[in-house]
Amino acid sequence: MTRMAPAGTIWLLFIFIFYLPSSSRAATPVFEIEIKNHLFYPSRLEIPAHTKVKLLIYNRDPTPEEFESYELNREKVITGGRKGVVFIGPLTPGEYPFFGEFNPKTALGTIVVIPE
């Protein structure tokens, strides 16, 4: 059992070391997305390349939704009437589709990363 201790300790250190520099979040651009009637507004969102951005996703529906994107490597459950925060980037220019996992036929959108 004692041999296991370093693995856990390294993990915790790993988290806290990297947490410190990321606390300067003031400069991160913020973009808002709304979910209404199982649709994303806007369904096409342009963000700058090579920049970390903060997405504020408001679920205006009474039902839950999961914001998911394979291309962005993100997934987040947002319950009805609540908001969720998801950081994405820095990304290279291109199109990154996302969808609502609970309503994948209607809740579709794309993040378009435009060159600086």
Added chain:
Amino acid sequence: MLLTSVIIVLREVLEAALMISILLAMTRKLQRDHRWISLGLTLGLVGAFLHASVISTVSEWFDDAGQEVTNASMQIAIYLLLLAINASLARGGRSGFWINLATSVVVALSIAREGFEIVIYLSGFAHNPENINRVLTGAALGMGVGFSIGALFYYSLLALSYRYALILSSLLLTLVGAGMCSQATMLLMQVDWLPSQIPLWDSSGWVSENSLTGHRRHRRRHHRSRHRATTQRSPPPATGRLCPWAG
């Protein structure tokens, strides 16, 4: 609606079903008390409902990072417990209170983690009588398929000899553990607790994550086409640590 429900439930059930089938086969081979797994299953189901009922509040913790921090903590806990289980396997798999408890807690955490999403999804249809039947049918089908795959896996492991069953179980638990670390890393990057960088490589041309194989790999081993520097650093040490034969 029916198909969406099947896919969502199957995706959540599959990962827990595979892990529990490995632990169950291991318990059987080592002639340990299987009631610990039953205890884990019960606690996990209670945990899934509890987790779902408080998720709105929990999500607002730590500047809206609560959901990710809670999930990542559960995944890291599963990883550490799998590490202890694998270490006990490397020493001959002798039974003991702590290892039985670790198995029980791993089962409970994985069900609470995966089950909560099913509860949340189904709760969205609670006041929608038009669709509830189709959604519940889909959920039942998804669970049925997930459990069947788990059962198939369990009996396949039991069919192997004692030695090979334990080696394979250990290797698979190692992969599951590495996947947990990988996904915990992704969640912490998602809320900016870990830094995110430009992807180091893109393997989306090999296995699309939209395909069935991609879904399965994504869930089982958390295959990600675009690996970032942070994600890439995490799984190899986790794998090395967990697998007793990897040194």
